[in-house]
Amino acid sequence: DQQVKQNSPSLSVQEGRISILNCDYTNSMFDYFLWYKKYPAEGPTFLISISSIKDKNEDGRFTVFLNKSAKHLSLHIVPSQPGDSAVYFCAAHLYNTDKLIFGTGTRLQVFP
Amino acid sequence: DVKVTQSSRYLVKRTGEKVFLECVQDMDHENMFWYRQDPGLGLRLIYFSYDVKMKEKGDIPEGYSVSREKKERFSLILESASTNQTSMYLCASSFLMTDNTGELFFGEGSRLTVL
Numbered sequence: 508d509q510q511v512k513q514n515s516p517s518l519s520v521q522e523g524r525i526s527i528l529n530c531d532y533t534n535s536m537f538d539y540f541l542w543y544k545k546y547p548a549e550g551p552t553f554l555i556s557i558s559s560i561k562d563k564n565e566d567g568r569f570t571v572f573l574n575k576s577a578k579h580l581s582l583h584i585v586p587s588q589p590g591d592s593a594v595y596f597c598a599a600h601l602y603n604t605d606k607l608i609f610g611t612g613t614r615l616q617v618f619p
Numbered sequence: 620d621v622k623v624t625q626s627s628r629y630l631v632k633r634t635g636e637k638v639f640l641e642c643v644q645d646m647d648h649e650n651m652f653w654y655r656q657d658p659g660l661g662l663r664l665i666y667f668s669y670d671v672k673m674k675e676k677g678d679i680p681e682g683y684s685v686s687r688e689k690k691e692r693f694s695l696i697l698e699s700a701s702t703n704q705t706s707m708y709l710c711a712s713s714f715l716m717t718d719n720t721g722e723l724f725f726g727e728g729s730r731l732t733v734l
Binding site for chain 1: 628650662663667669677716721726728730
């Protein structure tokens, strides 16, 4: 049973425009949500996180929105740059554990 | 900077061989993890350890074992490699997550091919 879902395996966006990556979850016991970015042949790197008690967190070009009632979060990248081309993983931290549950990833391609 | 180092970037092994994947972290993290990444399946947790000599099964532990004799080192062992274990293996570490966001620090990955 996939508790964290990224339903879009890929996304293609023109440079300068907004990229929106989506993530849905099923477990109400998640207390933090994180986004990781992964380039080929490298390990994932942390990008941004949000607490379940907030609905928005912003860091430069990256903003994460959380809609708890819909069990949905999204990552907005504005403006998108070619260097943003990577696989993005959504992850959820299970309250009172040391476990992160990852989604299946979305491959973002930003073209000139 | 946090450094998580995986001993081998690329390995090619034959079916039935015993395989060791080593991981070392330099941030005195309590937690260490082994994930595998496969296309369309994302990152799946194999095993994790929250202390020396302590381990817990993740979501897909079958066919794997782990060893943590020192705090900074976490090894993944494939007792008898099979072709369905061909994958990218990622080691990660973190502080205990009970009062933080759960941020993991990943190594660069070890791509294992089993022939």
